Amino acid sequence: MKPGPKPKTEKIAWNSSLAYAIGLITTDGCLSSRNGHFDLTSNDIQLLNTFKKCLGISNRITPKVSGYTGKKSSYRIQFGNVILYKWLLNIGLMPNKTHRIGSLKVPHRYFFDFLRGHLDGDGCIRKFQDPIYPNSQRLYTIFHSASLGHIKWLQHKINFLLGIHGFLERTTREYRLTFAKKESSKLLPKIYSNPKVPCLKRKYKIAKSVLENKKPR
Numbered sequence: 001m002k003p004g005p006k007p008k009t010e011k012i013a014w015n016s017s018l019a020y021a022i023g024l025i026t027t028d029g030c031l032s033s034r035n036g037h038f039d040l041t042s043n044d045i046q047l048l049n050t051f052k053k054c055l056g057i058s059n060r061i062t063p064k065v066s067g068y069t070g071k072k073s074s075y076r077i078q079f080g081n082v083i084l085y086k087w088l089l090n091i092g093l094m095p096n097k098t099h100r101i102g103s104l105k106v107p108h109r110y111f112f113d114f115l116r117g118h119l120d121g122d123g124c125i126r127k128f129q130d131p132i133y134p135n136s137q138r139l140y141t142i143f144h145s146a147s148l149g150h151i152k153w154l155q156h157k158i159n160f161l162l163g164i165h166g167f168l169e170r171t172t173r174e175y176r177l178t179f180a181k182k183e184s185s186k187l188l189p190k191i192y193s194n195p196k197v198p199c200l201k202r203k204y205k206i207a208k209s210v211l212e213n214k215k216p217r
Contacts, residue, residue, distance in 0.1 A: 011083075012083065012084060012087040014107055014109075014110050015110070016110060016113040016197065016198075017053075017054040017055075017113075017198055018054065018055070018110075019106065019110035019111075019113035019114040019117070020054055020113045020114065020116055020117040020197070020198045020199075021051055021054040021055050021117060022088070022091075022093075022104075022106070022114055022117060023113070023114040023115060023116060023117020023118040023119075023120070023121060024040060024047070024051055024117040024118075024120065024121045025038065025040065025088070025093065025117075026093065026097075026101070026104065026114075026117070026118055026121065027117070027118055027121030027122035027123075027144075027145075028040055028041055028042055028121040028122060029041075029121075030095075031085065031088065031089075031093060031094060031095045031097065032095065033095045033096075035082060035085060035086075036080045036081060036082035036085045037078070037079075037080045037085070038078065038079055038080070038081070038084075038085070039076055039077075039078050040076060040077050041064055041074050041075070041076040042074060042075060042076070042121075043074045043075070044075075044200060044202075045061060045075060046200065046201060047120060047121075047200050048061045048075055048076075048077050049061070050198045050199070050200070051077065052077065053198070054198055055079075055084075057077075057079050059077050059078065059079045060077070061075050061076070061077050062075065062076060062077070062078075063075055064076045090105070091104050091105040091106070092104040092105055097147075098146045098147070099146050099147055100147065101145070101147045101149070101150045102147065102149035102150055102153060103149070103150070103153040104153070106157075108161060111157060111161060112161075112190045112191050112193065113197070115143075115154075115158070115191055116191045116192070116197065116198075116199055118143060118154070119141070119143065119191065119203065120199060120200040120203060122143070122144045122145070123141070123142055123143045123144060124140075124141075124142050124203070125139075125140070125141050125142075125184075125188070125203055125206045125207055126138075126139070126140045126142065126206075127139045127140075127206055127209075127210075137181075138180075138181060139180070139181040139184045139185070139210065140178055140179065140180055140181075140184065141178070141179045141183075141184040141187055141188060142176060142177070142178045142179075143176070143177045143178075144174050144175070144176055144177075145174060145175055145177075146173065146174045146175070147175070148175055151168065151175040151176075151177050152168070154177055155168055155177050158187070161190075162186055162187060162190060163186075164179060164183040164186055164187060165183075166178055166179040166183060167180075184210065185210055185213075188207045188210050188211060189210075189211055191207075192204060192207055192211055
């Protein structure tokens with residue numbers, strides 16, 4: 001795993017680890033209005049540790065306390081990097097991005113690393129037995145966003161690079177882009193290009209059976 005930009009004066013260059021970290025920042029991260037500060041929140045410690053390795057940072061992971069209950073609600077990591085912050089603004093991220101984010105300047109070469117971060121941050125892989133055909137399994141790969149412009153950009157980019165379209169729908173609070181079994185069987189091998197890529201292990205475990213079926217025999 002090649003780490004991303006650690007020194008605050010280092011020039012930013014794309015790599016797969018950085019692209020994955022940007023996918024996480026896009027979904028579960030926050031760019032502070034204070035120039036140069038970040039916050040990534042998750043319920044999963046493993047995800048935050050992977051994020052740290054991708055960016056080559058050593059900041060502590062701390063509990064995040066709910067303002068309503070006063071109890072721990074999740075975990076987060078906070079850090080500062082002015083160079084990275086300005087670079088992220090340039091590719092399309094911004095403070096208060098939830099409903100405003102649109103397309104991002106992600107190179108084709110690193111898009112599926114970015115997409116894996118997006119999936120780990122705010123997506124899911126669902127696999128279950130078909131209730132009508134007991135010997136068959138259903139599989140869905142799902143991405144979420146509160147921004148219609150952003151979810152449409154994801155759909156367009158995936159279609160352009162892989163020739164699959166998925167289906168887009170609006171829920172009560174957000175938009176959802178879903179790929180069913182046939183399209184997921186094309187998408188997941190691109191997202192998990194090899195077993196050593198940075199990822200959330202519990203989601204990779206669900207995808208693993210699909211990946212094994214795609215291996216040449």
